[in-house]
Amino acid sequence: MDMPEKLTACTQDCPDTCSLVVECHGSGGLTLRGNPRHPITRGFLCSRIRHFPKRLQRTDRILKPLLRTRGGWRSIGWDEALERCAEKLQAARREDPASILHIQGDGAKGVLKLVPKFFFGRLGATAVSGALCDAAGIAACQADFGSLDCNALEDLANARRVVNWGRDLSRGSVHLAALIRSLRRRGVPVLTLSPGGDGNGPYTDHRVRIRPGTDRFLAAAVLKILLDRRGWSQAAVDRTANADALRELLQKTSLEDLLAPCGVSPADAERVAHWYASPGPTATLVGWGLQRHPFGGENVRFINALALLSGNVGRAGGGSRFGILSLRNFNTDWARWGPPPRALPVAGIGRAIQECSDPPIRFVWINGSNVVNQAPDSRRTAAALEAVDFVVVVDAFMTDTARCADLILPCTLMLEQEDLVGSFLHDYVHYAPAVVEAPGEARDDHAMVGDLGRRLDPPVEVPEKETCLARSLTSPCLDVSLDDLRQRGFVRAARPLVAYEGMRFDHPDGLARVPTELHGEPPAPSEYPLRLLTLIRRSATHSQIPPEDQRRPPLVRVHPETARAQGVAAGLPARLVSPLGQLVVEVMEEPQLDPGSVVYRRGDWMHLGGGANQLIAANPTDLGGGAAYYGQYVRLESIDRSN
Structure with a gap:
């Protein structure tokens, strides 16, 4: 006989924190559903949580010390x-x-x-x-605004347009993704800036491809375009302690020098500038991947500066959304x-x-x-x-x-x-x-x-x-x-819908700060020409992957030109090599990817033949003591199958 339904909540490391309706069956099984009465969960869940009861009942679970x-x-x-x-x-x-x-x-x-x-x-x-995970981005927001805060999720309904700066909506928050879908149905356009290879197609109206780790250069270039075309928001400048220092930095740097590292054309940079300069609020979603680069904190800071100085922080429908503390x-x-x-x-x-x-x-x-x-x-x-x-x-x-x-x-x-x-x-x-x-x-x-x-x-x-x-x-x-x-x-909780309303920030003087340095992007070493991007999976939270679901050898994705240049072939095993070691992988070609990158979906275990982090050096991010995972360069080698 089935038992009455029970109400609980998801405690996984996921932003959505869903309200769960649990149906306990007499057979010992469980069914999980999203609570339809919860304003965010709205009756649906991600596949990871729907299948979570299987994790509880696994036969390889440790049940005694x-x-x-x-x-x-x-x-x-x-x-x-x-x-x-x-x-x-x-x-x-x-x-x-x-x-x-x-x-x-x-x-x-x-x-x-x-x-x-x-x-x-x-x-x-x-x-x-x-x-x-998120240390560099948190430290960046604290440096800029004095705290980690952003407009409430519900306030996205007030946006006239959305710039998605690097979030993979298909593999991250299903409820944020659903909200973006609903906004697009209402005619709110979405611009995605990313290296490609994500699942953002259904959530995007326009896309600009950018080289991984160079987001700060594109944001700086757009700031320069706005400065030269119409000037920054005077109200925002008045509430920023050091806007003059950033203005001086950009005035002595050419637009060409800013765009060269990120591989973005002047036309695409102008498109991004148009989005931030257009009437009505622009909401910015800041991805968590771009802060896992060596200058990840600086990446977030320049994006925050763009949202701020274009007049989109402290207003309904705007803001720069990195996250909040749970x-x-x-x-x-x-x-x-x-x-x-x-x-x-x-x-x-x-x-x-x-x-x-x-x-x-x-x-x-x-x-x-x-x-x-x-x-x-x-x-x-x-x-x-x-x-x-x-x-x-x-x-x-x-x-x-x-x-x-x-x-x-x-x-x-x-x-x-x-x-x-x-x-x-x-x-x-x-x-x-x-x-x-x-x-x-x-x-x-x-x-x-x-x-x-x-x-x-x-x-x-x-x-x-x-x-x-x-x-x-x-x-x-x-x-x-x-x-x-x-x-x-x-x-x-009794929190305002608009963070920093009236542009009152949480630094002691109430003013915002913007970055005043722009560090160059180190070139790839000649012997390791590919940046390793260890991105999230759709089907698992971090390393919570059943052994039978771990692919052997692990799959990596590269641009077809990259496969040819590295002498490897799709569908065949190859070696993924860094100065720390190597892994046997299988190569898949993906034309949407940045040609200078190799994508590995992270979380599989070392003792089962995976574990990309064994190839990644332990270097910190520029802010917050985060892990600069995406600063690692690798190469691919073919495996001679004739021996």
């Missing part, structure tokens, strides 16, 4: 597992708490995901700095415990662990992250973890990171754990109850670290789960109790 032994993995009970953790943690704590390293990712969202950070903060452990509408003060004694850069975590001294890292706890797979220089990260005295990985599957652990602790997954979750796309906050029982001996983070903390001497207490949830709602932009939110399922 696993201890590494000389003979392989051995199942142990939770008491033995946590006693071993406590013993190792206590020894490292006595020597120096900074010898403990906590690595936490965003594999799942929610306020209770702050509990491990609180726990290791209380211990005085070493933390990580920067981020693997926890910004909650009170997270309860989880803060002062600054860590030191922080290691997550973008180069393998090298940082190896070079760490005074004290060296002795104990590592990893949760919410397949960091070996996801961070650059994967093999070095794996080697660094394998050399640490004791590594604990919290996971549900035997990932590349879990394989480096001394102890694996099985965790609950979405739908099996209670939490409150926000979005980095919209301002709704949700109550996400557990709607199914966790299988086997899987535990949530709060239960793990709470039990572990009680075993230490002196003990480290974490707040009760109910306290964490209730205190998180004591926010100036929320007027709802925990009991009320449990009944309602979701509420919208």
Whole structure:
């Protein structure tokens, strides 16, 4: 007999944060549907979440703590597992708490995901700095506007036109994509700027192809065209602290010099300028890929400057939309415990662990992250973890990171754990109850670290789960109790529809800032002529890919001219080579791609023959301590099949 439907929310690392209707069948199966009453979810979901119940029921899921032994993995009970953790943690704590390293990712969202950070903060452990995904863009927006903010998603309905600067709407947010479709049906045109190879065809009226990583040059060129043709918005200039410095930079740089690096024609640059100069508001969508280049922060800053100085920031229907912080509408003060004694850069975590001294890292706890797979220089990260005295990985599957652990602790997954979750796309906050029982001996983070903390001497207490949830709602932009939110399922935070309205910005003086330097784009090395773009997949979140869905060899896409120049053929295996190593891949030709690039859909696992990050050097972005994934150059080599 089927059970009544239950309301919960998606906690995956996805901007949409959908409200979910869960139908639990008597057979143990689940059906997920989008909540039709939710103003953003509107009754539909992406395929990743519709198929998520299969992930919960996989036979290869880890359901008991696993201890590494000389003979392989051995199942142990939770008491033995946590006693071993406590013993190792206590020894490292006595020597120096900074010898403990906590690595936490965003594999799942929610306020209770702050509990491990609180726990290791209380211990005085070493933390990580920067981020693997959006750090450069966040830092860029903070430098420009004093904060990370943008017009509400609902405000896009007021746009007269949309410039999509690099977002792949077909593989990202399905609800943003649906909104763009509806705008186009109403006659709102969309201009897409990208290197090609994305799925933006159904969401685009006009397209301009740009060389990867050179967005700052095109934005600067358009700013120069506007400056020379009609001048910038005087109202915006008056609210910008350093507009004169940017004007001086552009006046001494020719339009030809700005367009040459990005490979955009003067006619296409004029087209972009026309969009920003036309009457009525222009909304700008800023992609997350363009900030994963070495000058990713500068890319975002010049796009922000274009939106600002064309008069499109601080007005309805305009704005520059990079994103918002998913926890910004909650009170997270309860989880803060002062600054860590030191922080290691997550973008180069393998090298940082190896070079760490005074004290060296002795104990590592990893949760919410397949960091070996996801961070650059994967093999070095794996080697660094394998050399640490004791590594604990919290996971549900035997990932590349879990394989480096001394102890694996099985965790609950979405739908099996209670939490409150926000979005980095919209301002709704949700109550996400557990709607199914966790299988086997899987535990949530709060239960793990709470039990572990009680075993230490002196003990480290974490707040009760109910306290964490209730205190998180004591926010100036929320007027709802925990009991009320449990009944309602979701509420919208009291945030304005227009960010920086009246062009009042969040710097202390209330003024915006614009970039005043424009760094050149380094040329490709002669022996590695192709830029490696490790782009998102449509069918999986990060590395959450079932083994049977991982293609062997991995598929890469190149322009037909590139395949000929590299001496490789479509449909045949080849070697993808960087200074760090090589992978056997299969080549596919795609005429829409930039000829200087090779596209690899990221997330597959090293021990299954994939893992592009093992080829990518661990270099930081210019701002925010992000990972400059797209600064890596590679080559393709044919494989002699006659031997």
